[in-house]
Amino acid sequence: MTEEDKQEMLDYVGVKSTDDFFTDIPEKIRSQKEMNLAPPVSESALIKEFQELSSQNDNIKAYPSFLGAGVYDHYIPSIVDHVISRSEFYTAYTPYQPEISQGELQAIFEFQTMICEITGMEIANSSMYDGGTALAEAALVAATQSKMKRTKILVSEGVHPEALDVLKTYASGPDLTVEQIPLFKGQTDVQALKEAIDENTAGVIVQYPNFYGSIENLREIEHVVHQYKSLFIVSSNPLALGVLAPPGEFGADIVVGDAQPFGIPSQMGGPHCGYFAAAKKLMRKVPGRLVGQTVDEDGRRGFVLTLQAREQHIRRDKATSNICSNQALNALAASVAMSVLGRKGLKQMAVQNVKNTFYLKDKLKKAGISIIDDQPVFNEFVVDLNTAVSDVNKKLRKRGIIGGYDLSAVHSNKSGQMLVCVTELRTKEEIEQFVKELEEAL
Missing domain, CATH: 3.40.640.10 (Type I PLP-dependent aspartate aminotransferase-like (Major domain))
Structure with a gap:
């Protein structure tokens, strides 16, 4: 839009500036500052910038993920x-x-x-x-x-x-x-x-x-x-x-x-x-x-x-x-997804989550890693690492693994505790690799 286009529209509706459109909003709660926006760039430069940003994201299809806490990596029928x-x-x-x-x-x-x-x-x-x-x-x-x-x-x-x-x-x-x-x-x-x-x-x-x-x-x-x-x-x-x-x-x-x-x-x-x-x-x-x-x-x-x-x-x-x-x-x-899985498939998928969870539990116990409130669970449970979870997750990430959820982010008294998640998509090899890399990270 050119300045001429803008002025023509303002003249047509009978106002002097775009500020006149906001007079119904009390002046004391209106921002009087310029918006803190970067200067415009070309379309090709913008696409390049977004591609660079997106490349920083971790893709759970590329790395085995043990992160749950409300968002889960499950099988999605094509x-x-x-x-x-x-x-x-x-x-x-x-x-x-x-x-x-x-x-x-x-x-x-x-x-x-x-x-x-x-x-x-x-x-x-x-x-x-x-x-x-x-x-x-x-x-x-x-x-x-x-x-x-x-x-x-x-x-x-x-x-x-x-x-x-x-x-x-x-x-x-x-x-x-x-x-x-x-x-x-x-x-x-x-x-x-x-x-x-x-x-x-x-x-x-x-x-x-x-x-x-x-x-x-x-x-x-x-x-x-x-x-x-x-x-x-x-x-x-x-x-x-x-x-x-x-x-x-x-x-x-x-x-x-x-x-x-x-x-x-x-x-x-x-x-x-x-x-x-x-x-x-x-x-x-x-x-x-x-x-x-x-x-x-x-x-x-x-x-x-x-x-x-x-x-x-x-x-x-x-x-x-x-x-x-x-x-x-x-x-x-x-x-x-529910229709494709059906009653039997849904149950089988849930059972596989339980089996994988307890397989990981067993491996962690044998590695000497403490389980908090050890009891029947589904999908996820808490382990005590006795060190900063954020540091451990950085080490795991360098080894090609997405670690669990740092519980200190939501509770100050849970420092060093990680909420780990296992779904039906995690193989025994990935679970064993996670335990091995976790031991080395600690």
């Missing part, structure tokens, strides 16, 4: 990319017009159905942004569904610390109190929960398996939660439910999580796809979109957005949530 690359899917937006959106609506309906089957719940929505926002939305449902207007949310320290940060941000709006329940030997301390829960507790949130990989005792926790008629909210890795009994069997009211383990690459930490499943009694409180199955006037099966009176675009300030979109493309990727 058909996933083929399906989600179809233009009618990757350009689709919210299917407001069902008569021209049956493919998209059916894909979402199948996602909802599979999430219900995996979690053991009665209904599921059409997806959320990610696991963290799904968890926070679940807390809001717990606070708003009670006629007593309860304001306290109890959260296990085993919940992902980044999800906890999202929850605290959400809770600051309606002025909810978020309290943490400590862990005891790697699991939520049930006695501490009994002491903290009261008549003002809207919901209790635990993660299953928890952030450190340990399997929570949902039956014992559920008994405490429902004594006070609070909502029992479980955040769960959906792949783990291939071997673990689903939260629905333990009386969970809401089950949330991230569908990233199914067909979604780690891709720099996002975008992902959150899922939200609940008991039928909460149907009108569930945030986001619900797709329902129906029949048309000729008796043919069809799909529609249903119960839209819950939604922001219908009820505005009275809506169940301000989330008014979803991750339909990533939900489709998860649906395709």
